[in-house]
Amino acid sequence: MSRPTDLVQGTLDLLILRTISLEPKHGWAISKRIQQVSRDTLQVQQGSLYPALHRLEQQAWIKAEWRPTETGRMAKFYSLTEAGGKQLEKELESWTRLSTAINLVIQEA
Amino acid sequence: MRAVDKLRLRLRSLLRRGRVEDELEAELRFHLDQLIDENIASGMTPEEARAAALRTIGGIARFQEECRDMRRVNLIEDLWKDIRHAARVLGRGPSFTIIAVLTLALGIGGTTAIFSVVYGVLLKPLPFSEPERLVGLYHRGPGVNLPVMNQGPATYFIYRDNQRAFEDIGAWDRQEVSITGRGEPEQIQALAVTDGTLPLLRVQPILGRLFSKEDDKRGNPLRVILTYGYWQRKFAAARDIIGEPLQVDGKPATVVGILPASFKFLHTEPALLLPLQPDRAANWVSFGFQVLGRLRPGVTIGDANADVARMIPIVEQVPGFKKLRLEPNIRPLEQDVIGNLGPVLWILFGTVGIVLLIACANVANLFLVRTEGRQQEFAVRAALGASRRRIARELLTESLMLGLAGGVVGLLFARAGIGLLRRLAPATLPRLDEIGIDPVVLLFTLAISLVTGILFGLIPVMRFGTPSAGALKEGGRPASDAPVRQRTRNTLVVAEVAMALVLLVVSGLMIRTFVAMRQVQPGFVSPEQVQTFRIEIPEALIEDGVEMTRAFEQIAQRLRPVPGVVSVGLSSSITMDGEDNTRKTKVVLPIRDYEKLLEDLHDLAVVAERKCEESIPFEDIEKRLKHDGLL
Numbered sequence: 001m002s003r004p005t006d007l008v009q010g011t012l013d014l015l016i017l018r019t020i021s022l023e024p025k026h027g028w029a030i031s032k033r034i035q036q037v038s039r040d041t042l043q044v045q046q047g048s049l050y051p052a053l054h055r056l057e058q059q060a061w062i063k064a065e066w067r068p069t070e071t072g073r074m075a076k077f078y079s080l081t082e083a084g085g086k087q088l089e090k091e092l093e094s095w096t097r098l099s100t101a102i103n104l105v106i107q108e109a
Numbered sequence: 110m111r112a113v114d115k116l117r118l119r120l121r122s123l124l125r126r127g128r129v130e131d132e133l134e135a136e137l138r139f140h141l142d143q144l145i146d147e148n149i150a151s152g153m154t155p156e157e158a159r160a161a162a163l164r165t166i167g168g169i170a171r172f173q174e175e176c177r178d179m180r181r182v183n184l185i186e187d188l189w190k191d192i193r194h195a196a197r198v199l200g201r202g203p204s205f206t207i208i209a210v211l212t213l214a215l216g217i218g219g220t221t222a223i224f225s226v227v228y229g230v231l232l233k234p235l236p237f238s239e240p241e242r243l244v245g246l247y248h249r250g251p252g253v254n255l256p257v258m259n260q261g262p263a264t265y266f267i268y269r270d271n272q273r274a275f276e277d278i279g280a281w282d283r284q285e286v287s288i289t290g291r292g293e294p295e296q297i298q299a300l301a302v303t304d305g306t307l308p309l310l311r312v313q314p315i316l317g318r319l320f321s322k323e324d325d326k327r328g329n330p331l332r333v334i335l336t337y338g339y340w341q342r343k344f345a346a347a348r349d350i351i352g353e354p355l356q357v358d359g360k361p362a363t364v365v366g367i368l369p370a371s372f373k374f375l376h377t378e379p380a381l382l383l384p385l386q387p388d389r390a391a392n393w394v395s396f397g398f399q400v401l402g403r404l405r406p407g408v409t410i411g412d413a414n415a416d417v418a419r420m421i422p423i424v425e426q427v428p429g430f431k432k433l434r435l436e437p438n439i440r441p442l443e444q445d446v447i448g449n450l451g452p453v454l455w456i457l458f459g460t461v462g463i464v465l466l467i468a469c470a471n472v473a474n475l476f477l478v479r480t481e482g483r484q485q486e487f488a489v490r491a492a493l494g495a496s497r498r499r500i501a502r503e504l505l506t507e508s509l510m511l512g513l514a515g516g517v518v519g520l521l522f523a524r525a526g527i528g529l530l531r532r533l534a535p536a537t538l539p540r541l542d543e544i545g546i547d548p549v550v551l552l553f554t555l556a557i558s559l560v561t562g563i564l565f566g567l568i569p570v571m572r573f574g575t576p577s578a579g580a581l582k583e584g585g586r587p588a589s590d591a592p593v594r595q596r597t598r599n600t601l602v603v604a605e606v607a608m609a610l611v612l613l614v615v616s617g618l619m620i621r622t623f624v625a626m627r628q629v630q631p632g633f634v635s636p637e638q639v640q641t642f643r644i645e646i647p648e649a650l651i652e653d654g655v656e657m658t659r660a661f662e663q664i665a666q667r668l669r670p671v672p673g674v675v676s677v678g679l680s681s682s683i684t685m686d687g688e689d690n691t692r693k694t695k696v697v698l699p700i701r702d703y704e705k706l707l708e709d710l711h712d713l714a715v716v717a718e719r720k721c722e723e724s725i726p727f728e729d730i731e732k733r734l735k736h737d738g739l740l
Contacts, residue, residue, distance in 0.1 A: 027136060028143040046140060046165075051175040054133075058122075060114035066132075076136045083111045 012044065012052050014095055017080065017088040020062065024079035026069070027053060053078060061087045123185060133176055195507040205479060206511070209472045213515025213561060216468030218522025219461040221546075221554045225527055227454050228553075229544035235443060236373050236543075238311040239403075243442040244410060246278060246400040246417065252434035261395035262387035263427045267420055268400070269305070274416035275402040279306025280385050282398035283377055287645055288343075290356035296643060297339070299357075300379035301398070303387065307334075309403040310374075317351040317366030324365070325384045331362035332384060337370040339380035357383065359649030375446045376539040394429035401442055413439045446539045460615055463608050465561070470605040473565035474598060476508060480569040501570045505563065512562025516554050520546065523554070572597055638675075 019025065019033050030053075031044045056062045061084035067077045080088065122129050141162055148158030199206045234240045246268065248258040260268075265280050272278065284299045304325040312319070314334065324332045333355060335344070344350050355362045368382070385398065404413055417437035425431045487500055524546060531541060644664065651657045665677045 026139065028140050046137075047175070050137065050140075054176045058115065058118055060111045060118065073139065073142075074135070075139050076132065081111075081114075083114075 011095070012048060013056060014088070014091040015042070015044070016049075016052060016056060016078075017061065017084060017091065020078050021080055021085070021088055024065065024067075024077040026075035026077050028075070030078070056084070059087075060084075130173075133173055137173070191503055191506040192510070194503060195510050198507060199510065202479065205475060206514075209475055209511050210514045210518055212468045212472050213512060213558075214518035214522055216461075216465035217516050217519030217554060217557055217561065218526065219519075220458075220465045220557060221519055221523035221550060222526035222530075223454075223458050223461045224553050225523065225546060225550045226530070226544050227458050228549060230540050231443075231447060231451055231454060233540075233543060233549075235446070236371065240442065242276075242404045242406070243310070244402055244404060244413060244439050245442050245445045246402055247438040247440065248433075249436040249438045250433045251436065252432050257438060258433075258435070259396050259398060260400040261397050262389065262391035263393070263395065263430070264424055265303070265387055265398075265400055266389055267423050267427075268417065271420050271423060272402075272416055274405060274408045274413040276405050277305040277309045278400055278402035279303045279309055280387060280398045280400045281306050281374070282385060283379075284383065285643070285645065286358045286381065286383070287647055288355065288357060288381070289359065290354070291343070296645060297380040298378055299381045299383050300374060300377050301383045301385040303385045306401070307382075309401075312368060312372055314366035315369045316348065317364070319366055320382075320384050325386055327386045327388050329386075331357060331360055332365045333357060333362045334366040334368060334382040335364060336368050336372060336380055336382070340367050343380075357381070358645075359647035375442075392427055394427070394433070399445070401445070402439075410439050410441070413437075448539070450539070456615070460612065463612050465557070467605055467608050467612070469561055469565050470601050470608070472511070473568050474601045474605075476511075476565055477569050477572065477598060477601070480504065480572070504570050505566045508566025508569075509559065509562035512558045512560075512566075515561065516558030519558070520551075520554055523550075568597065568601075 015034055016030060019030050019037075025033065027046075027049055031046070031049055034042050034044050053062070053064075057064055057078070060081060062078045063081050064076050064078050066074050069075050144162035144165060145155070145158045148161050149155060153161065235243065237243060246260065248260070248264075249256055250258045260280065265278075269278050280303045282301045284301050285296055286299045287294060287296050302320065304320045304322050307319045315337070317334070319334065320332065323329055335350070340346055340350065350364050351366070353364050355364055362383075387398070402413070404410075414437040417439065421435050421437070424435060490500065491497070527544060527546065530544070644661075646657055646660055651660055661679050665679055668674060668677045
C-alpha cells in the first residue's frame with residue numbers, strides 16, 4: 001500500500017465527526033468511508049484512527065455502542081452526541097475559513 | 110451535562126478497567142479481521158492475508174497503549190503503581206518500616222497532642238458570637254503599683270453611663286452559694302452578672318428570660334437563671350421550673366430562665382446565675398468584680414482605652430480614687446481565659462516540634478542508609494529507561510507513605526495523650542473540654558505528616574536522584590564508604606545532636622524551675638493529714654457577725670470529738686489551693702475569738718511561720734485602717 005497523504009493537523013477529528021454525522025459507523029467503516037469518499041487520497045491509519053476515536057469519546061463528542069454488523073458480527077459503532085454535533089459545526093466553520101483563506105493565497109499571490 | 114458524561118467515562122475507564130480493555134481488544138480484532146477479509150477477497154491465501162494485515166497494522170500493543178493514553182488513565186495508574194511498589198519495598202524490610210513509623214508516630218503524636226492543646230486553648234475563638242469584639246475592662250494602678258486592677262460599683266456605673274466605645278458593658282463575678290429548700294442542701298458555684306452581661310455575649314435562654322434592669326437593682330426580689338447542666342441534674346429538666354421558688358443563701362429566689370447547654374463562660378463552671386446587683390450608692394473605692402464589654406463595630410482597643418481614659422477624671426471625683434492614678438487597661442477577652450499560659454504552651458509546642466525534627470533526622474538517616482543499599486537497583490532501572498523523575502517520585506512516594514503511616518499511628522498516640530490530659534485535668538489549664546482531635550487538628554496532623562515525609566524523603570532524592578553509572582560498575586559492592594555520602598549522614602547526626610542539646614537545656618531549665626517551686630515553703634506540713642471542706646452560713650440566717658462566729662465555733666466544737674480528728678480550725682481561705690476568695694472580710698471576729706481560732710490553726714500548722722516578721726499590735730492596725738479610710 002502506498003504511503004497515505006499526511007492529514008493536516010487537527011483535521012482527522014473533523015473527518016471522523018463528519019463521517020459519522022449521517023449514521024453510526026464502526027472504526028473500519030469510518031476509515032473505508034474516508035478513503036472512498038476522498039477517492040483513495042486520504043487513508044486514515046489505524047494507529048491514528050483508534051486513539052482519535054477514544055479521545056473524542058472521552059471528550060463526550062461521540063458515543064459508542066456495541067451492535068451487530070450486516071454480517072452478524074459485533075462491532076463498536078460510534079455516533080455523534082449533541083455536544084459532538086455542535087463541535088462539528090464549529091470545526092466545519094473554522095475549516096471553511098481556513099481553506100478559503102489558503103485558496104485565496106494560492107490563487108491570488 | 111457534558112462534564113458529567115466525561116466524568117462518567119473517566120470513572121468507567123478507571124474502575125471497569127478489565128471490561129474497557131476487553132472492548133478495546135475486541136474493537137481492534139474486528140478491524141484486523143475486516144482487513145484480513147479484504148485481503149482474501151483480493152486473492153490472497155488466508156495465511157498471506159493475515160500476515161499482510163498484521164504488517165499494515167503494526168504493533169497492536171502500541172495502539173492499545175495510545176488509546177489508553179487518550180483515556181487519561183495512565184497518570185492515575187502510575188500513581189497507583191508507585192504506591193503498590195512503595196508498599197512492596199517497605200514490606201520487604203519490615204524492621205526498618207516499623208522503626209521508622211514508630212519514630213515518626215512519636216514525633217507526630219506528641220506534636221499533634223500539644224497542638225490540640227494550643228489550638229483548643231489559645232487559637233480557637235471563644236464560644237461567643239463575634240468574640241473579637243469582646244474585651245475585658247481592667248485598669249492599671251501605678252499609684253498602688255498594681256499592673257491589673259478590676260472594677261467596682263463606682264467605676265462600673267460611671268463607665269456604663271458615660272461610655273461611647275462599647276455596645277454595652279457588663280460585670281461578672283464568681284460566687285459560691287448554698288441552695289436549700291429543695292432536696293439535699295448543697296453548695297454550688299454561681300456566676301453573678303449584671304443585666305447587660307448575657308445580652309452582650311449574645312446568650313439566648315432556652316426557656317424563660319434573662320435578667321432585666323429591674324432584676325439587677327439592689328433590693329429587688331432575687332431572680333436566678335439555671336444553667337442547662339444544673340437544670341438537668343437538680344430539677345430533672347422539668348419545664349415548669351420557671352417561676353418556681355428556690356432558697357439561695359437562705360433568701361427566697363425565683364427561677365426566671367434556663368441557659369442552653371452550649372453556654373460556657375471563660376473558666377467558670379457555674380450551676381446558677383444571679384444578678385450581681387452592684388450598689389449604685391457606693392461612693393467609695395472598691396474593686397470586687399470583673400467587667401467585660403462588646404466594642405461597637407469598627408472600634409479598636411486603642412479607641413476603647415481612650416474612651417476609658419476620658420472617663421477616669423469622672424471616677425476620680427469619687428473620694429479615694431485619685432491616689433490610685435488609674436489608667437485604662439483594656440484587653441481581648443481571651444486574656445481572661447488564657448491568663449499567662451500562652452508562653453508556656455508555645456514553649457511546649459516548640460519543644461515537641463524539636464522532638465519531631467529529631468525523629469525526622471533519625472528516619473532520614475535510616476532512609477539514607479537504605480537508599481544507599483539500593484544504588485545498584487536505581488542504576489539498573491535508569492539503564493532500562495526509568496527517568497530521573499520517575500525514580501525520585503518513587504522514593505518520595507515511599508517516604509510520604511512512611512510519613513502518613515506515622516501520622517495515623519501518631520494520631521492514636523495523640524488521642525491517648527489527650528485522654529490522659531483530660532483525666533489529670535490540671536487546674537491551670539482552661540477550656541479543657543474544648544481540647545480534642547477536631548477537623549482542624551486532623552488537618553494539622555495531615556500537613557505535618559506530609560511535610561515530614563517530604564522532609565526526610567528529599568535528602569536521599571537529592572543524593573541519589575541521579576543514578577551514577579559507577580553504581581553499575583561497582584557490581585553490588587556497598588558504596589557507603591564514599592566520603593561524599595558519609596558527609597550527608599554526618600550532617601544529619603550533627604543536626605540531631607544539636608537539637609538534642611537544645612532539648613536537654615530547655616528541659617533542664619524546666620526541671621530546675623520545678624524543683625525551685627517544690628522548695629517554696631507553703632506554710633504547712635504533712636498536707637496528707639489535713640482535710641479541708643467549705644461551709645458557709647448565709648447572712649440571711651445569721652446577720653450578726655459575732656453570732657456568726659459563735660455558730661462557726663460551734664460547728665468546730667462538734668467536729669473535735671469525732672474519732673480520728675486531732676484538731677479543727679477555721680479559716681476564710683486555704684493557702685495555695687488556687688481559689689481566689691475575694692470575700693475574706695465576711696466573717697467579722699471579735700479579736701478574742703480570732704486569737705482562739707488562730708491557736709487552732711497553729712496546731713494544724715496551717716498558718717505560715719512568719720518568725721522574721723515583727724508582730725503588729727492591734728492599735729497599729731486600727732490606725733492604719735483609719736488612715737486608709739477603710740474604717
